[in-house]
């Protein structure tokens with residue numbers, strides 16, 4: 087089965103696409119964003135997928151690719167267009183190349199115009215295509231920098247993308263209004279720039295008069311993307327917590343595994359947010375746990391020291407997630423949720439106090 091996710095970066099309005107094969111658990115990412123790497127890694131892990139490659143549709147001008155960071159995390163191949171002239175890639179793609187992931191593959195179409203190295207990736211059964219910034223939903227990529235050419239883009243869209251089956255779904259590299267997907271048929275009929283019978287000349291005039299400001303990050307993004315997102319410094323500065331080995335979840339929560347908590351040596355506050363009766367009940371509690379039930383936490387958070395990490399626990403991990411968000415709003419930033427709560431702690435055989443079985 088094909089696994090498919092469309093992900094969004096709100097800062098640059100970029101779509102990242104995850105495509106995976108459920109049989110082999112192999113996955114690829116199209117147009118991943120540097121700042122979203124933590125999120126993308128969390129999702130791949132939660133879906134139990136292995137990233138084998140990142141693909142970029144072009145050298146982006148508005149954001150930095152996450153390709154390099156992903157290769158650091160997964161040893162995944164970096165694939166870019168041969169015509170991108172980017173360094174540090176593992177595969178340089180030309181039209182007709184296939185990128186396999188398990189039982190599926192994407193085929194490469196060269197669709198220059200927005201930049202001279204733009205690629206569209208077409209799924210093996212022609213039901214989906216990832217067009218980058220060639221065609222956008224009822225729009226298209228600008229053609230006023232990076233060797234952009236309205237003539238080339240007109241040709242790429244009219245003679246390549248519009249030659250895909252009419253029902254083929256088109257997934258763009260960006261959308262600035264929150265639209266997510268379109269189809270070849272829809273864009274042929276309704277694209278205001280080059281749908282219907284609009285001539286190449288009308289299109290060129292339209293593009294010439296777009297008058298868009300340059301992307302704000304163009305001066306950092308283009309050179310970084312020509313290096314496939316390799317940072318200048320040897321170490322990437324992050325604000326990731328360093329007080330314990332934590333795992334970032336796709337839900338956006340830092341979690342601590344029971345085994346890591348058991349072995350944690352530094353100072354921490356273990357906060358149990360269940361009710362008093364549960365705290366004294368048959369499931370028991372973890373040694374040194376301090377009780378503040380969730381419904382009292384807002385009023386009693388001053389009993390905690392914000393300078394010392396707080397680990398939150400409840401029965402299954404749900405209430406403690408709520409508690410975590412509440413403390414975060416109050417300015418606590420060294421904070422983690424015990425994954426799976428007391429139930430998992432016990433299931434994995436770790437010791438409890440006061441339990442009845």
Ligand SMILES: N[C@@H](CCC(=O)N[C@@H](CS)C(=O)NCC(=O)O)C(=O)O
Pocket residue numbers: 098146147148200219225226227228229260262298299300301302303
């Ligand atoms: N305002 C955005 C830039 C938006 C932009 O120029 N997007 C490019 C894609 S990289 C484009 O082709 N836009 C076409 C359009 O908005 O019609 C920023 O500062 O990052």
Ligand SMILES: [Fe+2]
Pocket residue numbers: 144145146147148200219227
């Ligand atoms: Fe672009």
